[in-house]
Amino acid sequence: MRLAVSTLYGPLLWAGQFLLVYASESLFCRAGAGETHRAFALAVSVAAAGVLVVLVARQWRALSQPALDSVGVPLAGLSLLAIVWTALPSLLMASCTAAT
Amino acid sequence: MSDVAETQPGAPPRHYDLPRPQKELDGLEAVWRLPTGWRVFSAINNSVVGYLYIGAAFLFFLLAGILGLLIRTQLAVPGNGFLSQETYNQIFTMHGTVMMFLFAVPAVEALGVLLLPQMLGARDLPFPRLGAFAFWAYFVGGLVFFATLFFDLAPSGGWFMYPPLTGTAFSPGMGADFWLLGIGFIEISAIAGAIEIIVGVLRTRAPGMTLDRMPIFAWTMLVFAAMIVFAFPAVILATMMLEMERAFGWPFFIAGKGGDPLLWQHLFWFFGHPEVYIIFLPAAGMVSMIVPAMAQTELVGHRLIVVALIATGFFSFGLWVHHMFTTGIPMVSLGFFSAASMAVAVPSGIQMFAWIGTIAAGRLRFATPALFVLGFIAIFTIGGLSGVMVAMVPFDWQVHDTYFVVAHFHYVLVGGMVFPLFAAFYYWAPAFSSRPLSERLGRWVFALMFCGFNLAFFPLHIAGLLGMPRRVYTYPEGLGWEPYNLASSAGAYMFAAGILLFVVDLFRNLRPTGGPAGNVWNAGTLEWLPTGNYSVRSVPHVEGRYPLWDRPDLPREVREGAHYLPRTATGMRETIVTSPVEGEPQFLMRLPTPGWSHVVAAVAMAAFFLLLVAKAVTLALICGVVSIAAMVAWMWRADPPDAGPVEIAPGVEVPTLVSGPLSPAWWAMVVLTMVAAALYLSYVFSYLFLWTVSPEVWPQADRMPDAAWTSGALASLAVSAAALLGADRVLRAGGTRIGMGGLMALGVSALVAATALDVGALRSAGLAPDKDAFGAVTFMAPLLQTQVTAAVVVIALFTLARLWAGRLTAARRVVFDTLRLLWLYALGQGTLGLILTHGFPRLMGGG
Incomplete structure (x- = not known):
């Protein structure tokens, strides 16, 4: 279990960020707080990226199980890319605007 | 009889002295003997069930392919009266449904059942009867489901079954119910197979086969099965809800009562998009096995491919809304899914470059499997690129629901799954048949399929860009769509000719009995070891990713019984259970023998679901009780008493009874929860x-x-x-x-x-x-x-x-x-x- 987490933390963090920023939009819009969704989404994204970078740095230093760490680190790299891409729409567009 | 055990932990044990007594082999053959005659259907060996499974999946491929030809015949010319609108709707619904649910997923699951035990050095998967149950449930349920076409009872709402079209107001007949209950049931069988594969890959690898040494195909099957575990339940829930709405008026999807048809789309595509990768990843795994053997060099970037597989598994769950870009979802949400759709292209690219790198690093032998792999790379790349195009929201709005999308997903699915599958047929046939398939015919099969496919589907991109909508049973002339449709129909028949030639090749050359032809490609992985009904005679200690290349003498040693478990230690069928990460032997699992209980359980369960559609509730309940009774009879013998610790290698003893997290049953239940x-x-x-x-x-x-x-x-x-x-x-x-x-x-x-x-x-x-x-x-x-x-x-x-x-x-x-x-x-x-x-x-x- 611990091994699974130490390998999969990257995509797990992306999944958490994705779920939070996506699901929260409907809830914020529904609650009439659409204008704060952008700040929320960006805060979640920065937090996810920050945690990811810290974890990668720790893993890089420790390298206790070289074989599997060498899966965890590149996986985290791909996940960081996905986190940044997922954050971009919030940076560029206003929330709660219907597609027309 | 045995040497002294090694003392340092993790080191491979000493071999057994050779030669081994003949009675050991006789004992192994006796317990693994196959039932003969018609009783072979009671067999549960992965080899027999795997064969039946692949045969059934291929049958459904042929049947759904014929439906595809009917579609292309109808659309060959404008205003065609070959098929009526209702018949066409049933046929295109069944084409998609059968291809996705009765061919694609079962075919890769079948290859897993057939190949994994040999590839992992196991005697069989950990729950052979569950695997056989999954096959029979799928086969019986699938046949009945397909037969609805002949009684004008087939569903006609598209393979995606969107309400409100599929609600009782617009689809009052039984067709939609057959889809909901039939496909729901077949998904249960797919989940049973997935549980078997997860526990099999994690717990029944040969000693020494760490996760890092595990073949890529096993990795892909692990990710595939994990994705089934998380994706299929969404659509099972959706089918339950739509069936409750149709049968009892629970208005989940009726907007007038507070429901929302979009809920179906969310649930369906939460399953449906990962489904594409569920189909593609094992096919990519096959390619990752075939390319090194064909190029005679180790796979470039093995570990990065593992990274790519895991990343694809995760990212593919963040894509579902890209099927819903035109449903009025807020812009920012569309942006999230567009971003994830682009992110998933990166790991797919990693795999692609790894294969190209491997081909460049070695010397590619241009045999039929290699041709199909090259065809796959070309077609799938085109499909991937048009996929990135439709991941862009503005472009998607232009081509949504047009033939561009039809062309795109056929490039992805046929290129990404059917071509690798045919590569796999040609590549692995000698591991199971006493004769390989024909190289000469194989080249013709490839040429017809490759040219036919591109002729059939490339023009459809253009027809789509010209505005031709999907799901229409005919179209008027004068819109400029005619040449593309005619070319496409001609291509479809050419593709079908290739498949027909393949069937001829199968009949001429496939000989499942009489022992395998052997390692004709000089491949390096364990499935090419000499095998019998018991899989390998003795299980080697794995010390690298390509054991047969590292130790050329290994096949002889294995055949003569020098390694683990060259006999039956308890007088029953057995397989070694190892630890999930390091592959340390932990337990000797005794396996069940042939029987009929799983067949009865599967047939009765299929009858339960299908009789419910026909509203024969009493009869359905009787079948349900029979199914459960058969399962109880099957499980009663599934937990044999302790036979004490047994020796599986010189100085290596393992228990025959364990409980809790050590037992494969516990793992299976964890996956089920x-x-x-x-x-x-x-x-x-x-x-x-x-x-x-x-x-x-x-x-x-x-x-x-x-x-x-x-x-x-x-x-x-x-x-x-x-x-x-x-x-x-x-x-x-x-x-x-x-x-x-x-x-x-x-x-x-x-x-x-x-x-x-x-x-x-x-x-x-x-x-x-x-x-x-x-x-x-x-x-x-x-x-x-x-x-x-x-x-x-x-x-x-x-x-x-x-x-x-x-x-x-x-x-x-x-x-x-x-x-x-x-x-x-x-x-x-x-x-x-x-x-x-x-x-x-x-x-x-x-x-």
Whole structure:
């Protein structure tokens, strides 16, 4: 279990960020707080990226199980890319605007 | 007889001295002997079941392919009257449904069943009878489902079955019900197969085969099965809800009553998009096995491919809304899914470059499997690029629901799955047939399929850009679509000619009996070791990713019995269970023998679902009881008594009885609870989704049931939990039948009572499931809880019967351990359901 987490933390963090920023939009819009969704989404994204970078740095230093760490680190790299891409729409567009 | 054991941990054991006594091989052959004549259908060996599985999947490929030809015949010229509109709708619905559910997923699952044990150095997968059950359920259910076409009863709402078209108002016949219950049932079979594969890959690898040394195909099957566990439950929930709406008027998808057809699309595509990768990843795994053998060099970037597989598995769950870009979802949300759609292209690119790198690093032998791999790379790359195009929201708006999308997904699915599958047929045939398939015919098959495919589908991109919509049974002339459609139809027939030639090749050359032709490609992985019905004669200690290249003498040593388990240690069928990461031997698992109970269970369960469609409820219930009885008969012998520790290699002894996390059964139940949890999370999503779209049907807090009911239900769950933990303690202490029996009866009764109290509470407040979407989604919680509670009740009765028969003791307790897991899950789900359905409306205070 611990091994699974130490390998999969990257995509797990992306999944958490994705779920939070996506699901929260409907809830914020529904609650009439659409204008704060952008700040929320960006805060979640920065937090996810920050945690990811810290974890990668720790893993890089420790390298206790070289074989599997060498899966965890590149996986985290791909996940960081996905986190940044997922954050971009919030940076560029206003929330709660219907597609027309 | 044996050498002295190695002392340092993790080191490979010494070999057995050769030659081995003949009686060892005789014993192995005796316990693994196949039933003969028609009794071969009672066989559960992975080799027999794998063959049947692939044969059935290929049959459905041919049948759905014929439907595809009918579609292309109809569309060859404008205004064609070859098929009527209704018939065309049934045919295109069945083409998609059969290709996705009865061909693509079962075909890769079948290859997993056939190849994995040999590739991992196991004698068989850990639950052979479950695998055989999954096959029979799929085959019988699939045949009946397909036969609906001949009685004008087939579904006609598209393979995606969008409501409101598929609701009773617009699809009043039985066709949609056949889809919902038939496909729902076949998905259960796919999940059974996935559980088998996950536990098999993680626990039955050869000693020494660490995760890092595991072949890529096994990695892809692991990711594939994990994705099934999380993706399929969403569509199972959706089919349950749509069937409840059709049969009992629970309005989940009816907008006038607070439901939303978009909920179906969310649930369907939460399954449907990962489904594409569920199909593609194992095919990519096949390519990762074939390319190194064809290029005679190790796979470039092995570990990066593992990274890419895991990343694809995750990212593919963040793509589902890209099927819904035109449904009016807010712009920013579309942006999230567009971003994830681009992110998933990166790991796919990693795999592609790794294959190209491997081909460049070695010397590619241009045999038929290599041709199909090259065809795959070309076609899938085109499909991937048009995929990036439709991942862009503005472009997607232009081509949505046009033939551009049809062209795109055929490039992805046929390129990404069918071409690798044919590469696999040509590549692995010599591992199972005494003659390889024909190289000469194979080249023709490839040429016809490759040219035919591109002729059939490339022009459709242009037809789509010219505005030709999907799902139309005909089109008028003069719109400029004619040449593209005619070319496409010609290409489809050319493609079909290639398939026909392949069938000829199969009949001429495939010889499943008489021993395999052997390692004709000089491949490096374990499935090319000499095999019999028992898989390998002895199981080697794996020290690298390509053991046959590292140790050229290995096939001889294995065949002569120098390695692990060259005999049957307990006189039964056995396989070595190893630790999930390092592959250390932990346990000798005894496997079941041929029988009919799983066949009866599968056929009766298929009958149960299909008779429900025909509204023959009594007969359906009888079949349901027969199915459960057959399962009980099957499980009764599944947990043999302790045979003491046995030697599996010189100086290496392992136990024959384990419990808890060491036992494969425990792992299987953990995976099953994940399936149930995924289904329940989809339900929670549905609840909150409906609340966000129709808050007006949510009641005010004062119209909710009295809190005393809720407290009573929660207290009942607490009593159930206490009784379960008490029973666990009594069993550990070697306690009495009366004590155990009493506590279990109390616990199960309390679990049932909690659901009854829940329903009573909702009824007492005047809520009804058919009144509005709130009622429907609220009553769904006790319905789902009843499902899991029923499973707990059946297994608890089974456990009690074993206790009474003296087959459940403090040491031999696997049945109780697995029951406990499911029971604890049921308690958790029940608590969450009560908090959500009773607490949430009170908290939010209605719309």
